[in-house]
Amino acid sequence: MNKKSFHEDTRYAIALKDGNGKLRPANIYVYKLHDDFMIVRFTDKSGTLHKIAYDDVTRIVKTIEVAPDARYAVPEILLAAKTWQNRTSMQAYGSSPRAGK
Template identity: 45%
Template sequence: MDRSNFEENTRITVTYKDRHGKLRPGNFYVYKLFDDFMIVRATDNDGLLRKMPYGDIVKLVKSKPADRASLFYVPDELLEEKMWQDRETMYHYSSAPGRGK
């Protein structure tokens, strides 16, 4: 897979290789695309922000644009490429009084 198979602000269902090389199913929200990797949030698991290389994705099962009411907001500074040079995951919790959190 490469960057042209994905779009920002979409929900995807994929088969990917974990760090041990095992194939896993996963549901993700795509935040930002870079040349070699993308920043995603696992929507069916722990909710961590992840750096996912395109080469780890074996199969794109489904892709659906996120509707405006369901967009996940993350500060732009956390989505810069330099923030992800030395890390694979990041925990980010946001709250909003209007959303009851």
């Protein structure tokens, strides 16, 4: 996969290689696309933000566009490439205006 395979503010069901190289299903919400990686939130797990390399995604199973009023929001500085140089995950809470938060 590459950057052109994904879009910001979109949900995906994907096949993802874990740390041991095994394929695992995952549901993600894409916040930001960078040249070599994307910043996502696993929608079926905790609200932690994660950095995922495009090469770790082997297949996109389902794509769901998110309406503007249902998109999750986090401060832009948390999504900057410089913030993610030395980390792979970050505890941050994102919410949607539709969720009332």
